[in-house]
Amino acid sequence: MSTFREGQDQAHPNKTSTLILALILVLILNVSIQIWLLYTTLNNALAQHADIALPAFLASLALFLVGFFWLYYLPGGGKQRKIVKNVNFSDTYH
Amino acid sequence: MARDTKDNHWKEDFPIPELESTQVSRRDFAKFLCLVSGGLATGTGYVAIKANFFPPEKIVNEHFVCKKDELPIGGTKAFVISGSDIPYILIHLEDGQFRSYEQKCTHLSCAVFYLPGSGRIECPCHNGWFDALTGEALEGPPPRPLPRLDVVIKGMDVYVKAYEPSNKAVV
Numbered sequence: 001m002s003t004f005r006e007g008q009d010q011a012h013p014n015k016t017s018t019l020i021l022a023l024i025l026v027l028i029l030n031v032s033i034q035i036w037l038l039y040t041t042l043n044n045a046l047a048q049h050a051d052i053a054l055p056a057f058l059a060s061l062a063l064f065l066v067g068f069f070w071l072y073y074l075p076g077g078g079k080q081r082k083i084v085k086n087v088n089f090s091d092t093y094h
Numbered sequence: 095m096a097r098d099t100k101d102n103h104w105k106e107d108f109p110i111p112e113l114e115s116t117q118v119s120r121r122d123f124a125k126f127l128c129l130v131s132g133g134l135a136t137g138t139g140y141v142a143i144k145a146n147f148f149p150p151e152k153i154v155n156e157h158f159v160c161k162k163d164e165l166p167i168g169g170t171k172a173f174v175i176s177g178s179d180i181p182y183i184l185i186h187l188e189d190g191q192f193r194s195y196e197q198k199c200t201h202l203s204c205a206v207f208y209l210p211g212s213g214r215i216e217c218p219c220h221n222g223w224f225d226a227l228t229g230e231a232l233e234g235p236p237p238r239p240l241p242r243l244d245v246v247i248k249g250m251d252v253y254v255k256a257y258e259p260s261n262k263a264v265v
């Protein structure tokens with residue numbers, strides 16, 4: 001069965017670079033939003049306002065899940081491992 | 095340096111190319127970001143559970159602090175309530191009112207002090223200021239007002255009890 005993976009593995013390295021950069025940027029964005037959520041939750045909880053805590057947690061969890069399944073689209077999953085298998089190790093040590 | 099053949103076996107035992115062992119690939123970085131993301135979600139969940147199901151214990155009853163004439167105008171008395179180790183201060187304001195607050199700055203928990211004559215409570219750590227009348231954060235890094243206690247005066251005795259926002263205007 002062929003998936004997007006095959007095409008991705010054959011793409012030009014420039015294309016792969018752009019793709020991986022975009023994926024990482026989205027992950028960083030997610031993490032930034034999560035930091036903000038945690039900061040706000042903590043501040044409100046310490047001020048005895050617990051109401052915001054649950055929605056903030058759900059949002060944070062959703063962002064984590066998005067990021068987690070996002071990893072599936074990381075390029076290089078199949079290709080790089082195949083190359084590694086063919087490396088002649090005696091050449092890689094100095 | 096490896097002298098005999100026995101020493102050369104590590105190459106087969108640990109077949110990891112040098113490049114892979116010294117470089118963090120972008121793939122690994124992305125996975126690490128995902129791990130951080132999971133950590134943040136867990137942390138937020140922990141705070142949410144703590145805030146909703148294990149709220150800090152409320153102070154019950156009234157607690158005796160000191161006699162009214164023990165504390166001169168502008169004076170401060172530090173005290174703890176039996177059964178808890180949170181430090182509190184009792185302040186005798188210039189206009190004769192008493193106020194009581196937690197002595198822990200809401201920024202990074204430094205001890206705060208009343209600056210006599212100013213009507214303000216100072217946190218020396220990062221120059222934070224609170225209103226001595228309400229506990230409101232006035233200046234500097236503190237993000238929240240100081241948690242306060244209600245002061246009850248019975249004759250010559252000064253008591254404190256849990257703060258209820260409804261009786262804000264009295265005393």
Ligand code: FES
Pocket residue numbers: 199200201202203204217218219220221222234235236
């Ligand atoms: S700890 Fe009080 S201002 Fe930072």
